Amino acid sequence: MVRLRNLFAVVMLFGIYSLLSAALFVALDAVDVAFTEAAVGAGISTILMLATLALTNARERSVTRRRALALAICTVTGLVLVSAMVDLPVFGALEAPAHAHVVPRYLLDSYREIGVPNVVTSVLASYRGYDTLGEVTVIFTAGLGVLCVLGAGREPPADDREDG
Amino acid sequence: MEHHLVLRVAAKLLIPPILLFALYVQFHGDFGPGGGFQAGVIFGAGCILYGVVFGVDNLQRVVPAGVVRVLSAAGVLLYAGVGVWSLLSGGNYLDYGVLAADRVHGQHLGIMLVELGVGTTVSAVMIGLFYGFTSLRP
Structure with a gap:
């Protein structure tokens, strides 16, 4: 598991992730969505997050307390989503x-x-x-x-x- | 960013094609991929690129904050206004068929106008958000 505390790197990874999603949408023939993802996800929201970083600290404060409840909620929600995914029709x-x-x-x-x-x-x-x-x-x-x-x-x- | 020569030259080369591409996506959206949302964000991204590289004050000279505020409302008004126009022309709300002599032509006209409204609002809101974030001082 990779953990980044440098928020600048996190923002950049976010932008790269959006660009890759845009490429995925192109591969799925959803060019309209890919336009939006590339312009909003990789472009504008990255800029807005960088502007926010300029106002705050570029490093995440380290959290010493582990949040067991949050982990449990995330796990349960994830399991529910995965189990719902089983019923989805095959793509196309x-x-x-x-x-x-x-x-x-x-x-x-x-x-x-x-x-x-x-x-x-x-x-x-x-x-x-x-x-x-x-x-x-x-x-x-x-x-x-x-x-x-x-x-x-x-x-x-x-x-x-x-x-x- | 005055000292980033490569960035400034590259941005100068890129911004006009980005804005032109936004207009293409806007007005060719009936025939190819695209439409008001996509054109709006691409146009907004082009303007924001200008603001990032050449400074927000220069961008504010091109698109003043007051104009952005007016445009973001004007797009919604244009969209809703097309609906009212079709009401007054004797059709249902947002039924573009009655806007012209034959239905297909009216649909074309209506779609072009509402997409223009969408594009105006989206690009203005994007630029407005950029102004909002950059006007804050730490």
Whole structure:
């Protein structure tokens, strides 16, 4: 088991992990998700975590007390997730529920109804337009909330600014 | 980062293609992979790269914090506004088919507009978060 206390290295590993996940998504033909993962996971969140590191310490404080309860909760949750994974349909299986319900209609009729070759776009923006409106609202309110917590709405005093 | 010459030159070369690629992903999302979310984060990442390498103050000159705040709300308003427009045109909320003379053309128009709204909000929120984190002093 590898344990890192240098948080800078942890952030970098996180970015590499995201980039590898993006490559995995490309391999699974989910290019839209791969775009997002590469730009958000490897790019922006790495920058934000580095900006946070600049405000705090770059080394994790060593924890002497072992937390038995936390370990137990993690183990139980992990076991539940693994046992749920057993029931998942095989990847790409035609009879999987995700491919059975409305998907045939989207794949067969969306070009005639929407006229957009990319089915992902027509599902996301047209068939599921309500969901996407909700998602955009969530992004907006989440950004607003983070900025409120950080207190970023206030203009800094003019002499407090420094260049670069 | 004034002394990192390689970084500055590489960033200068990379930022225009990143922004152009974001616009391509935005407006070609109907035909290829991509769409508003992806274009928004790519555009935001390009701007943030500029801010990281050339300083937040230079980025603030290009995209002032007030503009970012207005744009992040304007994207949601544009999306919801398309819904209201389709209501006023006699259809259901967010039913883009009624926006133009024939349904397929209306769907195209509606999808392009809502994707533009998504991209605007996402990129503005990303840049706004960057401003929020960098405005803090330890």
